[in-house]
Amino acid sequence: MEVIKVCNLEKIYKNGNIEVKALKGVNLTIHQGEFVAIMGASGSGKSTLMNVLGCLDKPSSGNYYLDGEDVSRLRDDELSYIRNRKIGFVFQSFNLIPRTSALKNVELPMVYGRTAKQERRKRAISLLTDVGLGDRYNHMPNEISGGQKQRVAIARALANEPPIILADEPTGNLDSKSSVEIMEIFTDLNRNRGNTVIIVTHEPDIAEFTDRVITFRDGNIIKDELTGRGVASGFYGEVSGK
Amino acid sequence: MMLFLENVNLALTAIKTNKMRSFLTMLGIIIGISSVIAITSIGASAKGAVTAEFEAMGSSYLYIMPNWEMMNTDDFSMNDFFTSEDINALKARFPEMIKYAVPYVSGSSATKVGRTDANLSILGVGANYDDYNKTLLMQSGRMILDSDIRGRKNVIVIQDKMAVRLFGSKDAALKKEVPVTLNGEQTDATVIGVFEEKESAFAGLATSNTYKCYMPYSTVLPAGEEYFNYIEIYCDPDTDIAAQGKSFTGYLENVKGKDEGFYTFESAESQMEMINKVLGILSIAIGAIAAISLLVGGIGIMNIMLVSVTERTREIGIRKSLGARTKDILTQFLIEAMILSVIGGGIGTLFGIGIGKIGMIVAGTQGIHMSLVIEPLTIIIAVLFSAGVGLFFGLFPAKKAAKLDPIEALRFE
Numbered sequence A: 001m002e003v004i005k006v007c008n009l010e011k012i013y014k015n016g017n018i019e020v021k022a023l024k025g026v027n028l029t030i031h032q033g034e035f036v037a038i039m040g041a042s043g044s045g046k047s048t049l050m051n052v053l054g055c056l057d058k059p060s061s062g063n064y065y066l067d068g069e070d071v072s073r074l075r076d077d078e079l080s081y082i083r084n085r086k087i088g089f090v091f092q093s094f095n096l097i098p099r100t101s102a103l104k105n106v107e108l109p110m111v112y113g114r115t116a117k118q119e120r121r122k123r124a125i126s127l128l129t130d131v132g133l134g135d136r137y138n139h140m141p142n143e144i145s146g147g148q149k150q151r152v153a154i155a156r157a158l159a160n161e162p163p164i165i166l167a168d169e170p171t172g173n174l175d176s177k178s179s180v181e182i183m184e185i186f187t188d189l190n191r192n193r194g195n196t197v198i199i200v201t202h203e204p205d206i207a208e209f210t211d212r213v214i215t216f217r218d219g220n221i222i223k224d225e226l227t228g229r230g231v232a233s234g235f236y237g238e239v240s241g242k
Numbered sequence B: 001m002m003l004f005l006e007n008v009n010l011a012l013t014a015i016k017t018n019k020m021r022s023f024l025t026m027l028g029i030i031i032g033i034s035s036v037i038a039i040t041s042i043g044a045s046a047k048g049a050v051t052a053e054f055e056a057m058g059s060s061y062l063y064i065m066p067n068w069e070m071m072n073t074d075d076f077s078m079n080d081f082f083t084s085e086d087i088n089a090l091k092a093r094f095p096e097m098i099k100y101a102v103p104y105v106s107g108s109s110a111t112k113v114g115r116t117d118a119n120l121s122i123l124g125v126g127a128n129y130d131d132y133n134k135t136l137l138m139q140s141g142r143m144i145l146d147s148d149i150r151g152r153k154n155v156i157v158i159q160d161k162m163a164v165r166l167f168g169s170k171d172a173a174l175k176k177e178v179p180v181t182l183n184g185e186q187t188d189a190t191v192i193g194v195f196e197e198k199e200s201a202f203a204g205l206a207t208s209n210t211y212k213c214y215m216p217y218s219t220v221l222p223a224g225e226e227y228f229n230y231i232e233i234y235c236d237p238d239t240d241i242a243a244q245g246k247s248f249t250g251y252l253e254n255v256k257g258k259d260e261g262f263y264t265f266e267s268a269e270s271q272m273e274m275i276n277k278v279l280g281i282l283s284i285a286i287g288a289i290a291a292i293s294l295l296v297g298g299i300g301i302m303n304i305m306l307v308s309v310t311e312r313t314r315e316i317g318i319r320k321s322l323g324a325r326t327k328d329i330l331t332q333f334l335i336e337a338m339i340l341s342v343i344g345g346g347i348g349t350l351f352g353i354g355i356g357k358i359g360m361i362v363a364g365t366q367g368i369h370m371s372l373v374i375e376p377l378t379i380i381i382a383v384l385f386s387a388g389v390g391l392f393f394g395l396f397p398a399k400k401a402a403k404l405d406p407i408e409a410l411r412f413e
């Protein structure tokens, strides 16, 4: 099933008289259960694409179909619903809410999803336990390490069990040990829970965790190929064509 | 509802993190609400005291007098004033309604007994005045009688406090002489009675060595003089005093050949109306000041909320990326603004009650004794009103926060 399909996606940033074309007609299809890495030099348009996929930003032209639905036609509240239920977004800079405990941060998507308080708390604690922070849930973001922050952010992204996980350079601010741990969490999500996972990275080691690597240059996809893992998984034999 | 409680918690946390700033923001609301509460409760207390005062005096009396505005001061005749005949005519015309009618004349005099001196505020009254004036309680001796009036007797009824001061005790004063100066002539008046004035909120206002006393009106008027300015009338308490006053003045204008409106009257009712009017104007004036400080307070809240929205732009972006709807962000900031002003309103209410209490204590030292009336309705309105101020002035910043674009907000440094 095609969860994500973009056609001729363009994004132009305008700053006064200066126009920057960040995406120059991108075409891309991602199926449910794929584990994809997006690579490319800095400034090649990776984050711009991720923001559009995450319904945080709107393209200048072209179409984005999420689960077959044209996102450009959706109202504000429907976009909020998608961000709340369908997509879990993980940022390079963690984006935890300051002066708010790990637990409260993880509860937040469930607050906006109107989950009852007890249920919310129970689930948040179990999510934090899953990422290895069961004993730290009362800590504030400034009291934990970068790797721990990113785990809280991942737990938060998973709060409402979204089928799609988008992560924009999730290991960009982490040391290599933490990076591997984070990638293991993503791998587990993809392999054992069936999540569609798309991560942006510019480290080939990180990309090696995934099945498929898409490479960007100057707002275009220049390469789209399977990794060793991808070939070995046999996944793409079933999907046919790719 | 769930989100509401969540927002209340969020707001309290935000306020706690910026204690000083929040307090300064609330200051305008605190000042506004506390002045409203202080003024309304002091006003209500004063009103209550005045009403009680008039009720104690009995509200069935009225004074008739010429309307000074209508009089031609260059060319007034003695006929403009009243004589005993006018009183008799009035009594004859309205026998049912008029219980008691006398000339009302007043004067003042210094006096000295031995080495103790005192000031007298002399009221010239008719016979058996104490039957009608309920604030006057005879302690010993007797009140002025008809024979004293007719004989223009040099007799005086003095206040208990003065009796104690000048003669040592109430009973010791009886039959003693008190020197008084009336119409420029010094005479010795004989004490025939001692009275006590009923406890009054305003009793302390009289200066300490000025005492009220009663003498026959005929004695207080200059010899041979028959005209006086006021008639004091006690009516049947069950009648409409205002209507009575109108028919009395109308009748007097008629018999004395004056234009309509030449005479006017004052009753407990009209005096109370006037006092209430003054209190009302005062309340409006101070209410206006309070309104302005609430406005300033509201603008302060708007200002700080705008700062807060800017400071928390990134947080708003994060919330939106996690699925917060425009409405959710709007409520979050609206509730924060409202809680800020409601807390301000609460503190203001407490302050206002405190100020009212202090006001009562200050009035007490000036001899005005009243108890603070706190109307729960006023407090409810004050708190609701401050919530309204928060809502109104919080709306603009909250809207600004709510319509932030998620990605713009996330990029905000």
Ligand SMILES: Nc1ncnc2c1ncn2[C@@H]1O[C@H](COP(=O)(O)OP(=O)(O)O)[C@@H](O)[C@H]1O
Pocket: A013, A014, A015, A020, A021, A022, A040, A041, A042, A043, A044, A045, A046, A047, A048, A049, B411
């Ligand atoms: N908000 C913005 N305003 C203007 N230009 C931008 C903005 N965001 C990104 N760009 C430009 O768009 C291009 C792609 O940026 P981005 O998607 O962030 O690249 P990447 O994530 O691959 O490093 C770059 O040239 C960048 O300078």
Ligand SMILES: [Mg+2]
Pocket: A046, A047, A048
């Ligand atoms: Mg980037």
